[in-house]
Amino acid sequence: MASSQTETATLGGGCFWCIEGIFRQLKGVVGAVSGFTGGHVPGRPTYAEVSSGRTGHMEVVQLRFRRRDLSYEELLRLFLHMHDPTIPPEKNSYLGSQYRSAIFYHNEQQRTIAQSVLKGMAPHFERPITTLLRPLTLFFEAEEAHQDYFGKNTDAPYCKRNIAPKLNALKSAHTELFR
Known part of the structure; x- marks a missing residue:
């Protein structure tokens, strides 16, 4: 639950190990949990x-994340650079x-900001952004083995x-957003 100084965001951008590992390095992020949402099976x-x-x-x-250290807009802009938000739906079916790529908004303000960021970032990509924008319904935490996977397994071949x-490329391009 977010306090008046923190906000909650739920984002999907490929493997959760990848994006969680990067998010945990950002200034202002006070918690990151890998999980699942958006399904149809009860x-x-x-x-x-x-x-x-x-x-x-x-x-x-x-x-x-603490809003005084990281805005939702900054978070979304970085999120769109940490994965390929232009993978067409037919390729997503192939990959799984x-x-x-998805932004699950928690309130109308987040929806409005996300729409603005997606529109503003579109010219920066060669193909159309295909990121889903949906309200968050249910969030299920993944098993413990998947939490902070990168932090616990930095030497694993997948992580390397x-x-x-x-992470290194994003830190070089967006130094001001990282710890």
């Missing part, structure tokens, strides 16, 4: 069920619908190959 899904692609859930990260290079 009950709490497991990682294995979501990975099958049959539940309709997506891998997401739910963040708590659980890895779609996929997360560390993204």
Whole structure:
């Protein structure tokens, strides 16, 4: 639950290990939890069920951040640079619908800001942005093994190959947003 000084954001941009690992490095982020949302199968899904692609859930990260240190707009702009928000729906089906790009807004103010950011960022990409914009309904925390995966496994081949290079590139381009 967010206090008057913090806000909650829920974002999906591919593998939650990647985006959670980056979000945890941002100034103002006070919590990051990997989880699932957006599915059509009732009950709490497991990682294995979501990975099958049959539940309709997506891998997401739910963040708590201090607004005085990081605005929702800044967060969304960086989010759109940390993954490819232009992957067409037919490619998402190939990669797995659980890895779609999505912004799940918590209130109307977030919806309005997200619409503005998506529109403003569109000219910066060669293809149209396909990021879903939906209200958050239910959020399910992923199993403990998936929480802070990058922080606990920085030497794992997946982390070295996929997360560390993204993190380093983003830190170089957006130094002011990182700790």
